[in-house]
Amino acid sequence: MLESFSNININLKFTIENEKNNSISFLDITIKSQNNCFQAGIYRKPTSTDNIVPHDSCHPQVHKTAAIRYFANRTVTYPLDVISKEKEQKWSEGLIQTTNTIGNLLKPKHNNKNDPYKQSGVYQLICPKCDMIYTGQTGRTLNERLKEHFNDFKHIYRKSKYSTQLLGNKHPIGQINEIMDVVYVGNKGSHLNTMEKFYIYKETTKGNQINDKNTVPTNKLFDVVILQ
Template sequence: MADIFMDDFENKNIVKNNHILYYYRYVDDIIICWTGTDRQLDVFVEKLNNLHPKIKFKLEIEQNNSLNFLDVTITRVNNRHHFGIYRKPTYTDITIPASSCHPWQHKLAAFHSYVHRLMSIPLTRDQYNKELNIIYRMAISNGYDPNIVNRIINKKHLVLVRKELYGIPLEKPKKFKASLTYFGPVSERIAKTLRTHDINVAFRTNNSLKNICNGKDKLEKQHKSGVYKLQCSECNATYIGQTGRNFDTRYKEHISAVRNDRPQRSHFAKHLLDTGHKLADNHMYDILHTCNKGLRLCVLEQLEIKKAWSKCAETTAGHMGSAGTKGTLEYVVQMCYVVECG
């Protein structure tokens, strides 16, 4: 929506100005080539800043015929643009070290990005060689063979040549995709086997600074959502349910339904009120699974219900005797008062 608004704002107020030779915007960064005077430029910017209370423009003019825009330095030489790579003063050449236990694709991702920028921006020969040497130094300082940079460049050149010769390649059949946690060479061997069956594998890593530096306090289990179990204090009746809120809140609702004689609010309360059974002073719920609300939560609940019924059937198998089928069913219902969560 913000982009649509800005497109309309630009078309009505900016691009039609006769002093703008060109105008480009990337998100909230804008570059224009202005052919008017400095005074006319100041008036134009002041007018723009008065059009909308939430849209304000900050003006930065070239210094020494040079201006930084995004990751490019644009220099005006004889009314022509020369391009160079711009790096912020805080830039460092640190990337994933070669010795780190990361997938090889993750290690090379930064180099692929730098090479792509190197080959996409129309640099002069001097600027190209300068940037290439920076990428070489980055590879060496992080423990890589600098030849990996050459291999990436050659691979990208090959892709460009093929595209020029054959145009856009035909769409290949879609393959299955799988994501594996990376544990080192064993993960590579598994991925190699899967690829022989036309399954594309992408690696993920579980260890990250986010896991170490997470400033949020971990929630106690009772403050999470999931599947839980309630047990009658005076018989084997069991209630299994799910909640998308925290366990404590849902449990209090069950207890409130018992104390306020509202069986329609809770199947567990209905059992206690129908049978006259009492809650023990130390009565509490059991957490079976913690899970966010959704399909997984429903599946886990159904699995626990099925397990409870199976346990009932096994337990009652030795109690049938001469009681007959009806007696057995009554015993099962008493023993496993299992219902879906309301």
């Protein structure tokens, strides 16, 4: 039957969902078969961020309360078991207090459990003499990336903007703990790209960034976060 449906239109592909561990998810419900009866729970995709319209946005108030009202109604109208209902109530309460705002997502993120220089992420290099700042990112360890900047400076390669700034102005280079600031720890990807652009843009507004002047165009969203 699935094959017949799929042959109707080559742009449509019908699939079938099989239960796993005696449970199957449909829309926002997970149905589980246990002890010859069915139990219902709330299903969320693994990629769910629990974000709703923030209270200080420009959306109408009715839009802001719609999601909260929906989640509250779902808790009492869906046939949830006692444990699932309590879990959903706690989740709804936490959702109202979430800190997943754009401003918080763009704040510096450090991992104090490990040496930050042995991780990847977004970093800033500060000129010891003029305090100009270069912002960059790396998917390797920050130690490795800094060694490349040191190598450029030592052998006068001028491959990096940072070494070019120091050599061009005859400024010295300092130790890693003196010149490198780890502003965000994370893996390579679109989020890290955004973090790098944000910190380049932030320093650009201060007039002290070493990166290319046209690296990041005008960004009103970044402006709002910087002014917070």
